Amino acid sequence: MAFYNGASVVALLLLVSTAARAAGDGLLLNGNFEYQPSKSQMNGTRVMAENAIPYWKITGFVEYISSGQKQGDMLLTVPEGAHAVRLGNEASIEQQISVTRGMYYSITFSAARTCAQSEKLNVSVAPGPESGELPIQTVYTSSGWDSYAWAFKAKRGLVSLIIHNHGEDDDPACGPLIDSVAIKTLYPPQATQNNMLRNGDFEEGPYMFPNAAWGVMVPPISEDDHSPLPGWMVMSDTKAVKCVDSAHFVVPHGARAVELVSGLETALMQEVRTVPGRSYRLEFSVGDAGDGCVGSMQVKGYAGQGSTTVTYSSQGTGGHTRASLEFAAVADTTRVVFVSSTYITKWDGTLCGPVVDDASLACVSQQQPPARRLLRL
Known part of the structure; x- marks a missing residue:
């Protein structure tokens, strides 16, 4: 021994x-x-x-x-x-x-x-x-x-x-x-037949400290393959979006969501392969994180040449509404973009904003092939 x-x-x-x-x-x-x-x-x-x-x-x-x-x-x-x-x-x-x-x-x-x-x-x-x-x-x-x-x-x-x-x-x-x-x-999720968006529910994301009640900021990132929020890019010069979890915030669906805290200065974007002429439906949830962010919130959703504005009146205690947008693809690649058009601060002066969650994109109709012409001899 x-x-x-x-x-x-x-x-x-x-x-x-x-x-x-x-x-x-x-x-x-x-x-x-x-x-x-x-x-x-x-x-x-x-x-x-x-x-x-x-x-x-x-x-x-x-x-x-x-x-x-x-x-x-x-x-x-x-x-x-x-x-x-x-x-x-x-x-x-x-x-x-x-x-x-x-x-x-x-x-x-x-x-x-x-x-x-x-x-x-x-x-x-x-x-x-x-x-x-x-x-x-x-x-x-x-x-x-x-x-x-x-x-x-x-x-x-x-x-x-x-x-x-x-x-x-x-x-x-x-x-x-x-x-x-x-x-x-x-483990970056892949697109499926039911949801062409990757990580549309934002469940895959960065490590969040169990005792930290302030979420995790995802700064500007223009490459979705190397994003801490897989599938998504954060388009901004200096501002970030915030990942929030259900342990410390109110989340519309699942365990995680994204809070758009920087108004028009930051956009959340994903590029999706589409077929020109086909119709698609984008659905997503907009709400508040239950973090004391009070006010009239507006989220604009863009897909191809289509757009929709979702207004949500927040009491700062949680809640959400569901939105949808139908559009026809005009290119092989379509950008799906979410941006907050309002700037909101909490009582302590810190930035806050609407929560986006549970986003899905699906094809709802296919382009009809051209009719055959009969040739008479």
Whole structure:
């Protein structure tokens, strides 16, 4: 029988800690940054050694922040747990993840601004060309923290997730706070004969933190194959849509829906193969998420050259109405688009809007073939 002293146990734990995390739904290893760096590797709040934060590699000006810490007159808070990291100029955090080649994954993390500037974050996986720039200058919650999603297709079995702040502020420490980094395997649904829309019920989407009652923001994404909301693209310059779940919101159908929180600045879009001349019917639900969003809501649905406007009077307590649109396809590909034509804010000043859910598209008639002409000899 072998016996191990305390030093051996510590060495074994350190060896295990260098292994890559096998991807599964949930937080990355030390994804909430509760495992702290050693004080000998810190200079005040700044982390000095690249491997000081367990399971993470850092570059640039990175700070380890405790909830309640002050920055000038600002009191820094942490959404979950007691710690987070702050990315200053040209700072990044990186972790290796074991994934399945060819599979799709969504990354969810929480972020908060700490400086009066248009902060952006670059999220990428290496090796591979996949990266995305996430604008975080708009704050969608009263706490100042928002959760964001980004997706990628694994090109190899071992990848490095990198979250980078390219900031160029005069204050090198100026930058966003990052907390609660999680991953989820995506299984993009396919179109069916009954519903030509992929993921029309929005059930497949990013990881949502069980204790987070603010939903997950999906920022602009123009490639549906790499969307954390499979099948759908978010068309905007800087604004996002919000994924909401039935655990924290009122959802018209199933467990998830999408809240259009940015008015005319953001559209939800999907391209569908159609046959010119055939008639199709688009159906969808419009309502409110039961999150205190009160007012007259309007959602415009577009398909081909057809459109419909759905008005819903929200009391902020939940409810929905069903809408439909029939149209004739004029091309081999038809865009289905949902956009909110109203801007609504809640009592605390945060953006909100109508919920869209349970969207379906089906062919209702086929183009008749031309009549045969009889030739007389």
